[in-house]
Amino acid sequence: MASHDTDLSAATWRKSSYSNGTGGECVEIADGLPDVVPVRDSKTTDGPAVVFPATAWTPFVTAVTKGDLSL
Template identity: 65%
Template sequence: MERASRPDLSGAAWRKSSYSNQEGGDCVEVADGIPGVVPVRDSKRPDGPALVFPAGSWATFIDELKLGA
């Protein structure tokens, strides 16, 4: 299997999940506007690593969360 190249996230516009608490803990951030993928990171470590998911897989994950699966 060929490994996909990582997108450049240096200019990504990150936003916190609406389910993250406002006290600064348990925060997940996602970046929008990166074609075909959804980068995800821990807001407490903005300079740390980000996971990059295929957009379709992320959409399925979110749909399942909304269903309470």
């Protein structure tokens, strides 16, 4: 599991290509951090980030893309 105290002060964030353009459902991902993938709400950039272990990120994105996750 990723540490809750991961330093994200130097993170470079990018908006997900799956974010919509109407101001809702917007997430940003920080690339290039060793072993973790931080995700945050792009409307609240000073808010918290969820930090996923990098080993869990690819299977998560694959499941979302395939529609394998249900609400």
